[in-house]
Amino acid sequence: MASIIVKFGIIRYLSTHSLTRPRVVFSGIQPTGIPHLGNYLGAIQNWVQLQDTASANDKILYCIVGYHAITLPQDPVHLETERFNMLASLLACGIDPSKSLLYNQDQVPEHTELAWILNCITPMGWLYRMTTWKSKLAVARNANSEEEVNESMLNLGLLAYPVLQAADILLHKSTHIPVGEDQTQHLELAQDIARAFNHKFNTDIFPIPQQLSTPTKRVLSLRDPSQKMSKSAPSEKSRILITDDPAAISAKIRGAVTDSNPDITFDPTGRPGVSNLLSMLAACTTESSVADLDSTAQLYRGKQIQDLKRDVADAIIARVEPIRTEYERLRKDLAWLRDVSQAGDQEARGRVGQTMSEVKKILGLARH
Structure with missing residues (x-):
């Protein structure tokens, strides 16, 4: 049992x-x-x-x-x-x-x-x-x-x-x-x-x-959203490291692959790139790892993909920046x-x- x-x-x-x-x-x-x-x-x-x-x-x-x-x-x-x-x-x-x-x-x-x-x-x-x-x-x-x-x-x-x-x-x-x-x-x-x-x-x-x-959910590659984010992927732009500074994170998210549909909807199968952005936003802004991603997408009704990318970058920076700062401090103390x-x-x-x-x-x- x-x-x-x-x-x-x-x-x-x-x-x-x-x-x-x-x-x-x-x-x-x-x-x-x-x-x-x-x-x-x-x-x-x-x-x-x-x-x-x-x-x-x-x-x-x-x-x-x-x-x-x-x-x-x-x-x-x-x-x-x-x-x-x-x-x-x-x-x-x-x-x-x-x-x-x-x-x-x-x-x-x-x-x-x-x-x-x-x-x-x-x-x-x-x-x-x-x-x-x-x-x-x-x-x-x-x-x-x-x-x-x-x-x-x-x-x-x-x-x-x-x-x-x-x-x-x-x-x-x-x-x-x-x-x-x-x-x-x-x-x-x-x-x-x-x-x-x-x-x-x-x-x-x-x-x-x-x-x-x-x-x-697993986080997908920013350059090929059919694959999960990986340390071994050829393109450094495909992943966000915990040591990336705010400028690097913003640039990588701006370059994230999405699609030609201007609407923002959560559809992991049909729209993996946009859905990946929504997943990252929810994961970085909620205490629980469970999020209603359809509701998150509804918040962007009438908005553009650039708006979503800006918010995703801001959310990731808020989560990662304290880690990056602490990593740099610790790495100096061998x-x-x-x-x-x-x-x-x-x-x-x-x-x-x-x-x-x-x-x-x-x-x-x-x-x-």
């Missing part, structure tokens, strides 16, 4: 088992570029809300997943810088180390240790069915259109990283995972792996992690960032040692 609790705009799916134990909320983000507005509205804002509304018995954990970043080629010097950029970004957005455990996954070796163990019980067929694997294969084929490309040309990390994601989750015995719809399949795999391990070894060591989802990072890494290592001891005992690998 499952219960559903709706609070602060977050839909919480709770199993009967999870109701009997404190919540362990866990999520991670790659250090591959400054977060954009979509990352903030779709994930990080929700993380802050979860942190600030957690009960005294809840444990909130967020990590920067460096091992996931290296599934694609990375410049080592650039990656080191990006890890500090992401740390400063999360802190500037409101993640509070006194309320949440914030750490670097790549500084806690138990993540990869558990991933190897889980690799040994995860069928290859489960991984080949992952849509992310299929999409990476399609990208590789498009990039090499003149030659035959198959899965043997992609690295093992791209195939197996969903198992590492499962290890990230299960290592902390996480009960609740705040993820968007695009990560649902990965969470389902983590659930399957937890069940498989528990069944194979006749144990209940791993709770089945439940999804915490928010009705906030010593303090190192202290926060090291403290989080040390606490995380202390948490996961017990889990790995239990796992090894179950496997027959316990220390003599």
Whole structure:
């Protein structure tokens, strides 16, 4: 039997088992570029809300997943810088180390240790069915259109990283995972792996992690509203970064692709560009992530698209400018960032040692 609790705009799916134990909320983000507005509205804002509304018995954990970043080629010097950029970004957005455990996954070796163990019980067929694997294969084929490309040309990390994601989750015995719809399949795999391990070894060591989802819609590209806003898109004008200044935000919104219809209506299928602007406006001006976007569109009856774009830019600037200012302040204090990072890494290592001891005992690998 499952219960559903709706609070602060977050839909919480709770199993009967999870109701009997404190919540362990866990999520991670790659250090591959400054977060954009979509990352903030779709994930990080929700993380802050979860942190600030957690009960005294809840444990909130967020990590920067460096091992996931290296599934694609990375410049080592650039990656080191990006890890500090992401740390400063999360802190500037409101993640509070006194309320949440914030750490670097790549500084806690138990993540990869558990991933190897889980690799040994995860069928290859489960991984080949992952849509992310299929999409990476399609990208590789498009990039090499003149030659035959198959899965043997992609690295093992791209195939197996969903198992590492499962290890990230299960290592902390996480009960609740705040993820968007695009990560649902990965969470389902983590659930399957937890069940498989528990069944194979006749144990209940791993709770089945439940999804915490928010009705906030994904933010779309400003240049191609058929795609979601992305850090990897070729055009910098396609995204708004949390470090963009007001002039940059205004220019990007003025250049946002819409359509030739002068009326302002909310129609995500027929008018994705205009609808994206309305969604961003509502998300930046309402406390709840749920908004009546048709009513928002009605406010612009008889007005022009330039009026909507001006208001969208103003709303985004009001939301982002305090974050940008705080990011710039924090990024200048590298010593303090190192202290926060090291403290989080040390606490995380202390948490996961017990889990790995239990796992090894179950496997027959316990220390003599």
